[in-house]
Amino acid sequence: MSFDLVGLPALSRFVIDRCEPLRGDSERIAALWPKARMVVVDTRGRTLVAERGTRVVDRPAVEFGEEPPPGSVLLGEQDGVAYFAVLTPAEEGEQVPASRAWGPPELTDEPQWLDLRQAGATLDDMSAGLFTTAAALFQWHRLAKFCAKCGSPTVLEKSGWISVCSGCGREEYPRTDAAVICLVHDGADQVLVARGPEWPEGRFSVLAGFVESGESLEACVAREIFEEVGVAVRDIRYLGSQPWPFPRSLMIGFEAVADPSEPLVLAEGEIAEARWVSRADVRQAIEVPGSVPGLGLAGGSSIAFRMLQSWAAAGHSG
Structure with missing residues (x-):
């Protein structure tokens, strides 16, 4: 007996426009910035979720400066609102219970920091897509700090979607x-x-x-x-x-x-x-x-x- 999937896998959901041409359009990004929203991901791969794990907490992008901060990434746009993500250090000394690495999280009414393994199944479609894309890009950033050809440091361009070698100019795109x-x-x-x-x-x-x-x-x-x-x-x-x-x-x-x-x-x-x-x-x-x-x-x-x-x-x- 064959079968089909009963629905999209949890992390395959992405409902907003990825808007590839926008990534290198500094003028349009500047115009969208006042209404833009920012998703914060920490270095443990977690973001703040609310409403019992169903929604990623995003914040007004202007709280992070007058323009996208260095290292931030453009996730997409919907209804004239651009969505960005930024990486922030996790709290030092914070311990995450080992049991949470394999079991489902204990969801509460209070906002809590969860990673994709913990929250991916409970997040709404938009939140799941935003968080998955942000996590993927930041993992690539972590692994693409140096050029694979000459070893020189790389510089991120086009809203975090391209790394350019500072030595030989080689371009690299997010790896999968x-x-x-x-x-x-x-x-x-x-x-x-x-x-x-x-x-x-x-x-x-x-x-x-x-x-x-x-x-x-x-x-x-x-x-x-x-x-x-x-x-x-x-x-x-x-x-x-x-x-x-x-x-x-x-x-x-x-x-x-x-x-x-x-x-x-x-x-x-x-x-x-x-x-x-x-x-x-x-x-x-x-x-x-x-x-x-x-x-x-x-x-x-x-x-x-x-x-x-x-x-x-x-x-x-x-």
Whole structure:
């Protein structure tokens, strides 16, 4: 049984005009600046969210100066309002509970600092798009401080969307690393899930891996599944995609079919545990997290969650 995604993955939502021509138009930016809004992201990749995690808190851009501050980025424009983002240092000495790295956040009525993994699934469409784009750009800025050709420092131009080498003049644009992510099922009511060695016990997701040079997406799916769990797949089919700026991936989702009677051979150092689970258990684990012993699933911000949710819903009979 094949299936389609029941909706866009959480971080694939972007509802305003990215407005590429505006990025280098200083006169128009100056005209838009008085009404512009600013999203603040800290160096831990978090932003301030309100209304129980549903909305990014933006501020009047003029609070940050008479023009866009150095290092700020233009995210887009809607209804005559330009949206920018700026990076700010996280509070020194602040500790983030380790449990929040894997579980959903404890949402409150008060504004709170959350990262994309924590807030991506609860944010409204506009907030999710703004935050995802800002996080991706700032990650690229962090990794693109020096020229890959001559090693000289780079300078950001066009509202943070181009880095230009101060030595040789080489231009570079935001980088995206292609990765496949595949939900492997048996064509009926079982799905293959796995756990990485750094993940908590009982935390499972679908399989994924980076595309190699000269490799097609479908070939990557077949290779990665076989390398990671020793299973051959067939009927590979595209489902959808989602940016995943940790640090700069584009997750390209597929489904594929495999034989659950094949022995699982786990890649040492990459896969700590893998097993086939039933559709009923996946559905129950999604509807009531923690209700299926030993089966915690990918967080709602990930495309993996949307894939599992969609597969589980496809076989729902009642």
